Amino acid sequence: xxxxxxxxxxxxxxxxxxxxxxxxxxxxxxxxxxxxxxxxxxxxxxxxxxxxxxxxxxxxxxxxxxxxxxxxxxxxxxxxxxxxxxxxxxxxxxxxxxxxxxxxxxxxxxxxxxxxxxxxxxxxxxxxxxxxxxxxxxxxxxxxxxxxxxxxxxxxxxxxxxxxxxxxxxxxxxxxxxxxxxxxxxxxxxxxxxxxxxxxxxxxxxxxxxxxxxxxxxxxxxxxxxxxxxxxxxxxxxxxxxxxxxxxxxxxx
Amino acid sequence: xxxxxxxxxxxxxxxxxxxxxxxxxxxxxxxxxxxxxxxxxxxxxxxxxxxxxxxxxxxxxxxxxxxxxxxxxxxxxxxxxxxxxxxxxxxxxxxxxxxxxxxxxxxxxxxxxxxxxxxxxxxxxxxxxxxxxxxxxxxxxxxxxxxxxxxxxxxxxxxxxxxxxxxxxxxxxxxxxxxxxxxxxxxxxxxxxxxxxxxxxxxxxxxxxxxxxxxxxxxxxxxxxxx
Numbered sequence: 001x002x003x004x005x006x007x008x009x010x011x012x013x014x015x016x017x018x019x020x021x022x023x024x025x026x027x028x029x030x031x032x033x034x035x036x037x038x039x040x041x042x043x044x045x046x047x048x049x050x051x052x053x054x055x056x057x058x059x060x061x062x063x064x065x066x067x068x069x070x071x072x073x074x075x076x077x078x079x080x081x082x083x084x085x086x087x088x089x090x091x092x093x094x095x096x097x098x099x100x101x102x103x104x105x106x107x108x109x110x111x112x113x114x115x116x117x118x119x120x121x122x123x124x125x126x127x128x129x130x131x132x133x134x135x136x137x138x139x140x141x142x143x144x145x146x147x148x149x150x151x152x153x154x155x156x157x158x159x160x161x162x163x164x165x166x167x168x169x170x171x172x173x174x175x176x177x178x179x180x181x182x183x184x185x186x187x188x189x190x191x192x193x194x195x196x197x198x199x200x201x202x203x204x205x206x207x208x209x210x211x212x213x214x215x216x217x218x219x220x221x222x223x224x225x226x227x228x229x230x231x232x233x234x235x236x237x238x239x240x241x242x243x244x245x246x247x248x249x250x251x252x253x
Numbered sequence: 254x255x256x257x258x259x260x261x262x263x264x265x266x267x268x269x270x271x272x273x274x275x276x277x278x279x280x281x282x283x284x285x286x287x288x289x290x291x292x293x294x295x296x297x298x299x300x301x302x303x304x305x306x307x308x309x310x311x312x313x314x315x316x317x318x319x320x321x322x323x324x325x326x327x328x329x330x331x332x333x334x335x336x337x338x339x340x341x342x343x344x345x346x347x348x349x350x351x352x353x354x355x356x357x358x359x360x361x362x363x364x365x366x367x368x369x370x371x372x373x374x375x376x377x378x379x380x381x382x383x384x385x386x387x388x389x390x391x392x393x394x395x396x397x398x399x400x401x402x403x404x405x406x407x408x409x410x411x412x413x414x415x416x417x418x419x420x421x422x423x424x425x426x427x428x429x430x431x432x433x434x435x436x437x438x439x440x441x442x443x444x445x446x447x448x449x450x451x452x453x454x455x456x457x458x459x460x461x462x463x464x465x466x467x468x469x470x471x472x473x474x475x476x477x478x479x480x
Contacts, residue, residue, distance in 0.1 A: 209328055236330050238467030248330040250262065251255040 003030040005170055005200035006051060006088075011065035013046050013055065020046045022224045023065070028170070033192060033201045035215035035232065037208055039252060042221040044204050048172050051202065052088035053081055069170070086113055089163035093175040095155030097147030097162070102139050105147040105158055106130060109166040125165055132198075133161035134191050153184020160191065164199075171195070173203040177210065189214050208248055212236045220244045254332075262327050269319050269340050270395060276312045276347045277391035279305060281384050283354035284450065288380035290361045291443065292373060302358035309351035316344035332467070339464035343394065346453050346460075350387060353446040353453075360439045370433055372422055372440055376447070379415045383447040386412065386454035390461060399465040402458040406470070412451035419444045 006028040013021035021043045028034050028051075036044040046055065053074060055061040067074050074084055086109070097105050106126045107116075116122040126143070130136040135157040139150070147158050156176055163171055173192075177185040192201060192214045205211050211218055212232060219229040220243070228241045239245050246252045257263050283302050290299040320341040323329060329337050364373075386405050393401035423437045423444070462470040 208330070212330075237334065239331055245331055246255055249333045250257045250259060250330075252258065 004028065005030045005070065007066075007068045008047075008050070009066045009068075011047070011050060011063065011067060013043070013050055013064075014060075014062045015058065016060040020224055021050070024221075024226045026219060026226060026229055028200050028202055029217065030200045031197055032216040033196050033203060033214055034217045034219065035211035036202065036204045036219050036221060037206075037211050037247075038221035038227075039247065040206075043224040044219075044221040045174055047221065048174055048202060048204050051170070051172055052085050052090060054085075054090065056081065086166040087168055088170040088172060089166065089168035091156070091159050091163055091171065091173045091176045094179050095152055095159050097150070097155050097158050099146065099148055101144045102130075102147050102150070102158060103143040106161050106165045109162060113166050115166065129161040129165040130158075132164050132195065133157045134187060134194070135161055151184070153180050153187060156180060156184065156188060157191065160188075164195075168199060170200045170202065173201065175204055175206060178206065185210070208236075220247060222247070259327075262323075262333075265319065265323050265327070266333065266336065269316065269323065269337065272312055272316050272319070273340050273343055273347070274391060274395055276309055276316070276344060276351075277387060279309050279312070280347050280350045280354065281388050283309070283351050283358075284380055284384040284387065284447075287354045287357040287361075288377045290358055291364070292377050294361065294364070294369070296362050299358040299361035303355050306351050306355045309348055313344045313348040316340060320344075332464070335464040335467060339394070339460045342460050343391075343457050346457050347387075347391075350450050350453050353450050357443050357446050360443060364436055364439050368432070368436075370426055370436060370440075372419060372426070372437075375419065376440065376443055379412070379419065379444065379447050382408075382412050382415060383450040383454070386451050387457075390454045390457045393458065394461045394464070397461075397465045399462045402461040402465070403470070405458040406455050409451045409455045412448060416444055416448040 004027040008024060008026045011021060011024045012019060024047060036048060038044045049055045050063050050067060051074075055063060063075060069084070069087065073079070098108065100108070103126055106129050107122050110116045110122060110125045116125055127136060127140075130139060135154060138154060139145075147155065150158060156179075160171075160176075177188050180188065189210065192203065195201060203211070203214060215232045217229070218232040218235040220227045220235065220239075220241075222243050228235065228239060228244045230240075235244065236248060239248060243252075283305060286298055286305075287302045289295065290302060320337050323337050327333075386408055389408075390402060390405045393399070393405065420441065423441050426433045427437050459470050
């Protein structure tokens, strides 16, 4: 059974006059990790950011087409953007914890969204989120330390815990490992594997090996268009499109 | 096909393909020389075939080393990955083909030179047919030509027919004149070896097809191993 969490239809994105995304249609499944790959400037990050309306913060950006979350148009006027971003969380390239304690980094979201009444509820959410992010055992004895005092890999897992804390349905990751060493990267990849199924996960990565390792579906973007979208194993062993072949075998440009 | 951004990657793939061609050439020579030795009862030539087999083994080892190095260092994808894996498997098969030729050569001194029977004169034709399959299938690999690979698969049926016919002829010899039994037994193995070489060439054709297209050859086109 197909289980489309998000569907995009004929989506184009403009920055001023420049069209950055041209007529992209794609489905994101609940059960799969979806990877977006493509050379710099191909539009994969731009497209990722349309999925929780992060482009709203760019004054010149304009989005055409339709993007639905569980069948609801996320660009319709009655969509609460704050609520949307709680349901569709995001993890960025550089770990960006708040300059607050580890505990507060995770507790902040649930508190402003009113997800926790009592302190004990909040404690529970913080622990559960840190556990799911695979960070609990490393930080449980120093929850009051600043989040920025953690290592890069730990900071990124803290950011994932922060995203998880508001109980999202979709997690968008924009190059979550590009600033991390191989061991921290492996931990994030293992985490993505564990989170699969619980959340729909979309990851943008320049590292094709990573896309091959963590995802079940891969979309290849080039010059603002979606060139090919299919099962990761097929994309990396036998892609249909010439441009995909050239890109993944290192013959591009 | 476009070149890789990292040029040395192209060099390595080119070298890998070169080694397979070289191995294939040696295997063809081995078949031809073994059959020539058999036909002329040339024990010295037979010995050369056995010595030359060491070269085939050495190239196989080099293919393995290079393929593993490419996989480890270049993380090949798509057609590159399929080609490297195909090269690795083809090297193993060509090595076996060399062993079959060596086995034919080993039998040359064991066949008595007196009273040689007729089929010895038609076996070289079968040898040429098997050798051609090896030649054609490695050409197909070099050219990434899946259609040429399919032709090799088709030609295996003719080799099988040739084998069946020689088999029947040889059995007739044994029935008619038991003195020929030990000689014919060797010739049966020679024919069987050639038939097996054809089967292996057919398997290589399937690997070439997969490397070139990314899909398995359809079942009806597959020769496979005949027991």
